Amino acid sequence: xxxxxxxxxxxxxxxxxxxxxxxxxxxxxxxxxxxxxxxxxxxxxxxxxxxxxxxxxxxxxxxxxxxxxxxxxxxxxxxxxxxxxxxxxxxxxxxxxxxxxxxxxxxxxxxxxxxxxxxxxxxxxxxxxxxxxxxxxxxxxxxxxxxxxxxxxxxxxxxxxxxxxxxxxxxxxxxxxxxxxxxxxxxxxxxxxxxxxxxxxxxxxxxxxxxxxxxxxxxxxxxxxxxxxxxxxxxxxxxxxxxxxxxxxxxxxxxxxxxxxxxxxxxxxxxxxxxxxxxxxxxxxxxxxxxxxxxxxxxxxxxxxxxxxxxxxxxxxxxxxxxxxxxxxxxxxxxxxxxxxxxxxxxxxxxxxxxxxxxxxxx
Numbered sequence: 001x002x003x004x005x006x007x008x009x010x011x012x013x014x015x016x017x018x019x020x021x022x023x024x025x026x027x028x029x030x031x032x033x034x035x036x037x038x039x040x041x042x043x044x045x046x047x048x049x050x051x052x053x054x055x056x057x058x059x060x061x062x063x064x065x066x067x068x069x070x071x072x073x074x075x076x077x078x079x080x081x082x083x084x085x086x087x088x089x090x091x092x093x094x095x096x097x098x099x100x101x102x103x104x105x106x107x108x109x110x111x112x113x114x115x116x117x118x119x120x121x122x123x124x125x126x127x128x129x130x131x132x133x134x135x136x137x138x139x140x141x142x143x144x145x146x147x148x149x150x151x152x153x154x155x156x157x158x159x160x161x162x163x164x165x166x167x168x169x170x171x172x173x174x175x176x177x178x179x180x181x182x183x184x185x186x187x188x189x190x191x192x193x194x195x196x197x198x199x200x201x202x203x204x205x206x207x208x209x210x211x212x213x214x215x216x217x218x219x220x221x222x223x224x225x226x227x228x229x230x231x232x233x234x235x236x237x238x239x240x241x242x243x244x245x246x247x248x249x250x251x252x253x254x255x256x257x258x259x260x261x262x263x264x265x266x267x268x269x270x271x272x273x274x275x276x277x278x279x280x281x282x283x284x285x286x287x288x289x290x291x292x293x294x295x296x297x298x299x300x301x302x303x304x305x306x307x308x309x310x311x312x313x314x315x316x317x318x319x320x321x322x323x324x325x326x327x328x329x330x331x332x333x334x335x336x337x338x339x340x341x342x343x344x345x346x347x348x349x350x351x352x353x354x355x356x357x358x359x360x361x362x363x
Contacts, residue, residue, distance in 0.1 A: 001024045001025070001073050001074060001171075001174050001175065002024070002025050002027070002071055002072045002073050002074075003019045003024040003025065003026050003027070003072055003073070003074050003075075003076065003175060004026070004027040004028075004029065004068040004069055004071060004072035004074070004075045004076070005019065005026060005027070005028045005029070005068075005075075005076045005077075005078070006029050006065070006068060006069075006075060006076070006077045006079070006087070006091075007029075007030065007077060007078065007079040007083065007087075008030040008031070008032055008035060008036065009078065009079050009080065010136075010138045010139055010140050010146065011078030011079070011104070011134045011135070011136055011138060012028075012030070012078050012079065013045055013138070013140060013144075013146045014047075014078070014135075014136040014138040014146055014148055015076050015078050015135070015136075016028040016045065016058045017045050017047045017056045017058070017146065018135075018136075018151075019076070019175060020056050020057065020058050020059065021056055022175070024174075024175065025059050025060070026058050026059050026060060027059070027060040027062055027067065027068040027071050027072060028058045028060065028061045028062070028068075029061075029062050029063065029064070029065055029067075029068035030061075030063065031063065031065075033063045035143065036061065036063065037143070038143045038144040039058065039061045039143075039144050040061050040063070042057075043057050043058045043059065043060075043061050044056070044057055044058075044144060045058060045144050045145070045146065046142075046144060046145040046146070047145075047146050047147075047148060048141075048145075048146070048147045048148070049147070049148040049149075049151075065090055065091065065094070066094050069091060069094040069095065069099075070094055070096065072099065073098075073099065073100070073171065074099070074100045074101075074102065074171050074172070074174070074175050075099060075100070075101045075102070076102045076104070076175065077101065077102065077103050077104075077109075078103075078104050078134055078135070078136075080293050080297045081105075081106070081107040081109055081297050081301045081302070081340065082293060082296055082297050082301065084103075084107075084109040084112045084113065085112060085116075088109075088112050088113040088115075088116035088117075089116050089119075089120070091113065091116070091117075092113075092116045092117045092119070092120035092122055093120055093122060095117050095122055095124045095126045096124050096126070097124045097125050097126070098125065098126075098167075099124070099126045099127070100126075100127045100129060100167075100168045100171040100172060101113060101126060101127065101128045101129065102129050102130075102131075102157075102172060102175070102176070103128065103129065103130040103131075104130070104131045104133065104134055104135050104155065104176075105130060105131055105132055105133050105134065105191075105192045105193070105194060106129075106130020106131065106185070106188055106189060106192065107130075107189060107192055107194075107195075107297075107301050107302055107305055107340050108130070108185065108186070108189040108305055108340055108345065109128075109130055110128035110129060110130045110158070110159070110160040110185040110188065110189075111128075111160055111185055111345055111347075112340075112345070113128050114126070114128050114160055114161075114362060114363055115345070115346075115363065118363045125164070127159050127160070127161075127164040127165075127167060127168035127171075128159070128160045128185070129157050129158065129159045129160070129168050129172060129179075129185075129188070130157065130158060130160075130185060130188040130189065131155040131156060131157040131158075131179065131188060131191065132155070132156055132188070132191030132192050132193050132251060132268055133152060133155070133192070133193045133194070133268045133269070134152075135151065135152040135155060135176060135178070136148050136150065136151055136152065137149040137150040137269065137282075139282040147282060149282065150269045150270070151269075152176075152178050152268050152269055152270075153178055153266060153268070153269065153270040154178055154180060154251075154266060154267070154268050154270075155176055155178045155179045155180060155268060156179075156180050156182045156187075156188070156191045156249070156251060156268075157169075157172065157179045157180060157181060157182060157188060158181075158182050158183060158184045158185045158186070158187045158188025158189070158191075159181070159184070159185065159188075160184065160185035160359065160362060161359070161360060161361050161362030161363075162183065162184040162185070162359055162360045163360055163361060163362070165181055166181075169181050182246070183246055183247075184359040184360065185359055186244070186309070186355070186359055187241065187244075187246045189305060189309075190237060190240060190241050190244075190246070190306070190309070191250075191251060192302055192305075193251075193253060193256070193268065194294075194297065194298040194302055195237075195298045195299070195301075195302025195303050195305070195306060195320075196230060196233055196234045196237060196253050197230065197253065197256075197298075198217075198294040198298040198299070199233075199294070199298055199299045199302070199303055199323045199324075199327065200226055200229045200230045200233060200323065201217040201218070201221055201222065201226060201230075201294070202217065202287060202289060202292070202294045202295060202299070203299075203323055203326055203327060203330075204225070204226045204229065205217050205221040205226070206289060206330065208220075208221065209286075209287050209289060210289065213286060214284050214285055214286050215284070215285075215286075215287065216281075216284040216285075217287070219284070227257070229319070230253060231253070231254060232319055233319045233320060233323070234252060234253040234254070236306070236310075236317045236318075236319055236320055237250075237306060237320075238250040238252060239315070240306065240309060240310055240313065240315050240317065243313055243315045244309075244313060249265065251265075251267060251268060253267075255267035256268070256269065289330055289331070290331060295327060295330075295331065299323065299324065299327045299335065300324075300327070300335040300338055300339050300340075301339055301340040302340070303320045303321075303323055303324045303327070303335075303339070304324060304335060304336045304338075304339020304340055304341050305339065305340045305341065306320040307320045307321045307324055307336065307339075307341075308336075308339070308340075308341035308342045308343060308348070309342060311342075311348075312342050312347075312348055313352075324336055324339075
């Protein structure tokens with residue numbers, strides 16, 4: 001299959017490598033030609049994972065967004081949600097009928113990209129799909145070298161518009177066999193694990209993060225009191241899904257922390273994923289609360305998404321709203337007003353029946 005991978009993040013490099021190793025013809029686009037230089041030169045990325053260390057050749061590294069998109073049947077965008085608005089506008093003219101675009105994860109980015117395409121006057125029937133997590137726990141160790149600690153084993157995925165779900169899944173299963181169809185894009189947004197994991201970890205570890213030169217929020221930062229808050233926040237997410245009529249499985253975050261297969265269902269990264277993450281040592285880092293993506297993606301965009309959906313549905317989300325208020329105080333910014341909300345997407349005025357139609361039929 002002809003596959004495009006867009007972006008220069010950790011997950012983008014992992015996706016370009018995995019798609020190439022699966023035998024797909026890959027166009028790998030990055031905007032920053034200087035940073036992309038080592039890959040542009042010879043197309044080689046070095047990967048280290050459970051299978052060892054090896055060099056992988058990516059067929060078509062490019063700095064032409066038009067070339068990447070128009071060459072592909074499937075387009076993978078494993079970028080932070082903070083990039084979506086600008087990239088959606090840049091991509092809008094190039095989409096073609098029948099393409100499938102995968103946002104892992106999405107934070108309702110599927111709707112952002114679809115709205116941008118329509119605003120640009122592009123009527124193509126494109127399927128925008130989003131799931132609950134990046135398919136990899138991965139870090140770049142050099143400009144063309146990555147280490148992958150974990151690959152996702154389950155990817156619950158919603159499609160916008162949902163009428164295209166069967167067609168989109170036929171394509172996506174060729175690139176990510178772990179995808180599992182769920183109801184729609186809103187269900188996909190409410191599978192996003194980042195807004196559940198990261199806001200409690202950064203807000204409740206704010207002191208150590210600001211004091212020490214580096215701190216591992218997933219290791220010494222994950223203590224029983226913080227896990228209790230994470231579980232309560234996750235219950236808000238799952239209760240909201242139930243209130244909207246979305247059925248199980250809800251992929252409770254508690255399963256992410258299970259090392260024993262007898263103690264819960266398999267989570268998105270499989271069993272013992274948390275242990276593999278902490279054992280890697282790759283997440284001991286300096287997190288600046290005034291700039292890090294855990295604050296401006298998972299908290300600002302992710303928690304505002306949950307809080308706004310709860311507000312629209314008449315379902316209280318006190319922890320999501322409270323943590324968003326704390327984060328706004330820390331940053332000195334109104335993160336709800338800046339967030340990925342139904343209000344900013346122009347959907348808050350829809351009643352439930354109209355929302356179902358919108359999610360099913362598209363724009």
